[in-house]
Every structure is written in C-alpha cells, then in structure tokens.
Amino acid sequence: MSNKKIIMTGGGTAGHVTPNIALVPKLKELGYEIQYIGTEHGIERKLIEAEKIKYHSISSGKLRRYFDVKNFTDPFKVIKGVFEAKSIIKKEKPAIVFSKGGFVSVPVVLGAYFNKIPIIIHESDITPGLANKISMPYATKICVTFEEAMDHVNKKKAVLTGSPIRSELFKGSKTKAKEFCKFKDDKPVILVTGGSLGSRIINECVREALQDLLKTFNVIHLCGKGNLDKSLNVVEGYAQFDYIKEQLSDLMQLADIVVSRAGSNTIFELLALKKPNILIPLSAKASRGDQILNAKSFNKSGYSKVIEEENLNALTLLEAIDEVNRDKETYIKNMSKSKQRDSLGKIIDLIESCKRK
Incomplete structure (x- = not known):
C-alpha cells in the first residue's frame, strides 16, 4: 500500500503557513495523514492546531543577515532542531516533506534529508529567502511562484506552480x-x-x-x-x-x-x-x-x-x-490571461509524483 503520510513545515509569519493550509483539504481528500513541524511559540502553531493537524514542536534559531548577538547562540538552537526533526521524521516515516520556508524549516529539511525522505520546497518570492536558500540544495523539487524566480534557483529542480489559493x-x-x-x-x-x-x-x-x-x-x-x-x-x-x-x-x-x-x-x-x-x-x-x-x-x-x-x-x-x-x-x-492557473493542482501532482512509495 502506498504511504500517504506527509509532514509539512514553515513558520515565522502567516505567509509561511497559509499556502500549506491551502493544500490541506485536497490532501485530506486524497487520504493523506498530515502532520506539521513548527516552533513551540510560533504563529504557525496556532494556525495549524486550528486545522486539527498533529503538531510537533522543535527548537529553532532565527537566521539573520545582519549582526546580532543572538547570531552566536541561535546556530546551536538550529543544530538542536535538526536532531529533534530527524528523530520525529525517523519515527513518523512520512512519504514526503513539504516546506514553505521560514527559519523553522531548515532543521526539518535537514532532518528529512538525513532520513532520505523526498523534500519539496515552495518559494513565494522572486528571490529566495535565507532559509530556503540554505534548504534548496537538499530539495527534490522546488516550486516557484514567479517565472523570474527560475533565474535564482536550480533550474533542474524548479517547477513553476504559482501560489496555492485557499478555496x-x-x-x-x-x-x-x-x-x-x-x-x-x-x-x-x-x-x-x-x-x-x-x-x-x-x-x-x-x-x-x-x-x-x-x-x-x-x-x-x-x-x-x-x-x-x-x-x-x-x-x-x-x-x-x-x-x-x-x-x-x-x-x-x-x-x-x-x-x-x-x-x-x-x-x-x-x-x-x-x-x-x-x-x-x-x-x-x-x-x-x-x-x-x-x-x-x-x-x-x-x-x-x-x-x-x-x-x-x-x-x-x-x-x-x-x-x-x-x-x-x-x-x-x-x-x-495569466498562466498561473490551478497552482494547487500542480503542487498536489508534484507531491504525488515525488513521494516515497
């Protein structure tokens, strides 16, 4: 029987969570068991638990492009988060991990990679955020929202999907x-x-x-x-x-x-x-x-x-x-005239084709 378990991740802002939520009804309809990995106190927890989805929390530090004293301590939180995510993924054995970005996603992507689980990343903007930039080398496929984004990611992995819209x-x-x-x-x-x-x-x-x-x-x-x-x-x-x-x-x-x-x-x-x-x-x-x-x-x-x-x-x-x-x-x-049609369907098809049987 095909494994129909998916672990989703993404957080820090609502923008890193709502596209995940947009995919949920269709995934449920297809018989997927959905779980989510986020931070203990992030905005993602409240949004995901409202959807009655099993939630795992891990440690994660914020990734900053500017100088901050926390830049010296947060990498240790990220490393701790990688081990926690790796352990959760090993226990849950999902068929695929879907990441929407935000700093919590980095430990989850690495945890999935170490467990040899296929990973799909979704990038909303034309240029990738820092978390997605770090995660992309480990991804199986990268969904991009804008045609211009193709110039900023690995073209062999990139698929133009647009952004999934809540029905x-x-x-x-x-x-x-x-x-x-x-x-x-x-x-x-x-x-x-x-x-x-x-x-x-x-x-x-x-x-x-x-x-x-x-x-x-x-x-x-x-x-x-x-x-x-x-x-x-x-x-x-x-x-x-x-x-x-x-x-x-x-x-x-x-x-x-x-x-x-x-x-x-x-x-x-x-x-x-x-x-x-x-x-x-x-x-x-x-x-x-x-x-x-x-x-x-x-x-x-x-x-x-x-x-x-x-x-x-x-x-x-x-x-x-x-x-x-x-x-x-x-x-x-x-x-x-926009070609950005049925983003949700395109992403679901990609999940179905990439998931580990």
Whole structure:
C-alpha cells in the first residue's frame, strides 16, 4: 500500500503557513495523514492546531543577515532542531516533506534529508529567502511562484506552480459583506489592507484621503491590531476593522479595487480573484526588498498599479485609485490571461509524483 503520510513545515509569519493550509483539504481528500513541524511559540502553531493537524514542536534559531548577538547562540538552537526533526521524521516515516520556508524549516529539511525522505520546497518570492536558500540544495523539487524566480534557483529542480489559493476565498458573499460593513448604498467598494500587522503610512494616507474617497466609493479598511480610529466609527460608507479572518472571503468578493502591500500570497489571491489593485510594497529599508520585486513583476504583467512607499501620500493614492477605477476592465482582462492557473493542482501532482512509495 502506498504511504500517504506527509509532514509539512514553515513558520515565522502567516505567509509561511497559509499556502500549506491551502493544500490541506485536497490532501485530506486524497487520504493523506498530515502532520506539521513548527516552533513551540510560533504563529504557525496556532494556525495549524486550528486545522486539527498533529503538531510537533522543535527548537529553532532565527537566521539573520545582519549582526546580532543572538547570531552566536541561535546556530546551536538550529543544530538542536535538526536532531529533534530527524528523530520525529525517523519515527513518523512520512512519504514526503513539504516546506514553505521560514527559519523553522531548515532543521526539518535537514532532518528529512538525513532520513532520505523526498523534500519539496515552495518559494513565494522572486528571490529566495535565507532559509530556503540554505534548504534548496537538499530539495527534490522546488516550486516557484514567479517565472523570474527560475533565474535564482536550480533550474533542474524548479517547477513553476504559482501560489496555492485557499478555496474558501472563492466562496464569499457580497450580500453578507455589505451587511457586515453596514453599507447602505451600491457605491463601488475599495478594500485597503496593510497586512496582518497593518501599516501606519497606509492608514494615515487613507484617513487623509477619506473625505474625497467617500464621494465615489465605500471604503473597507483593515488597519491592523491597535490601529482603529474610533472617531471614524460613525462615518457612513467607511468600515474599519483591526483584523478579519472569518469574513475575509466575503469582503474580498465585495471589493471592486484593493489597496494592499505586495506580499506574494496576497497578490496571488488578488490575481486569482481578478481584483484590480494598487500595490504599495514594503520599502527596502524595512525588508529585503522582495515585495518591491513582486510588485514590479505584477506591474509589468499589467495586473497591478504600483506606488512606491517613498512616493505615497493622500494625493498619489487618490490619483492611483482614480486611474485603476477608470481602467479596471483592462486590469481584469490582463489577469484573465495569466498562466498561473490551478497552482494547487500542480503542487498536489508534484507531491504525488515525488513521494516515497
């Protein structure tokens, strides 16, 4: 009988977990027993245990590109994590390990390699993160999300799959979203999100431009925990939330235009849903520049309008929204031509073909 056990890993941020979760329903349908290896207190634990998946925790240190005293102690945590992961994998005997990256994934990939278990790595960005860079030599196959990423990984191992999208995102209800936001008219809707933590600069610009925006649009503003402005609670046509999980698919369906950061998972969800969008990538000062490359790629393909964070203010935001609203049919047409179809199916096929029989 074919071994149908898979161990998944990835953590540190939600972006290293949600693509794994997107694969779960289909894997279960195919009869896989799914287990997960993450850190004791990482964001991945909460997200994975909510899915009722068996969770193993290991020690892991953060991998940094900059000087930090912890750079001297964390390698020992990583080594300890390798032995722990190796032991878990030896005991559980999975047919395959699927890694989404983040620092916890390095010990798991090495643990799988020492147990001679096939490994599939998924890289969301154009250039690999540090954890995936370390892990890639041990991988059987590497899933990449962008065509440009092929130039940064081993082409013999690379497969262009795109990013798996959670099926529930397609099942949202516009009616429920309208009721939830208490919108009383049928104006087009702008959804603004600055990521799970929110973005101070995006929040400030939206609020500064709000009076002008509300002349034409209703506005849904996901502003991040602790960033609500209670003085705006009574403004008609404006609905603000610090964080949304359950109703996100409804809000996405209702949105005509989305203003967002340029994290890979988010922008591929916008592409799959064909939502005209304005991307404001995290600046290179606050990141390794991956969002800037993501946004440039989507802009070049005609899927997105981009505002660099350094150029963001109320006026540039209003101008960009006006332009995208005017040309929204062109954006939708461009997104409809995308070859990034059925990412989930492609990755599942790869798991099926690479797993140890």
